[in-house]
Amino acid sequence: MQALHFLNRHQHATSAPTGYGAVHHNLPYALSTALAGRRTDVLRHLAQRHDSALMAQALTCLNSRQRADLLSLLNPEQRRSIHAALPRQAQKQWNLTQRHARPARRPLFQRFMTLKHP
DSSP states (O other): OHHHHHHHHHHHTSOOOOSTTHHHHHHHHHHHHHHHTTOHHHHHHHHHHSOHHHHHHHHTTSOHHHHHHHHHHSOHHHHHHHHHHSOHHHHHHHHHHHHHHSOOOOHHHHHHHHOOOO
């Protein structure tokens, strides 16, 4: 319920278009506003409410860092479905950020961590 209140409050604060194209134009704004406020409940609500293709189209309006941040805050099933609907270039950028997000463990570090200390 708080997610809907958050969306309604920010939707009325702007002069967004109305009518058929309003959802398409408001969705990137709603996503970026919720992302800036770190509102995972709102992001998950939007992902649940809109289909994956529309969400992917809205994500292409964001920069790659925002896109990666937003995808990381979604549930795994939401993330997979939206990622599958993204254009190939955006999918590659997401895959690169995920590869660099995991630190590589070096063999020496792994051996040190497995040593038994008295």
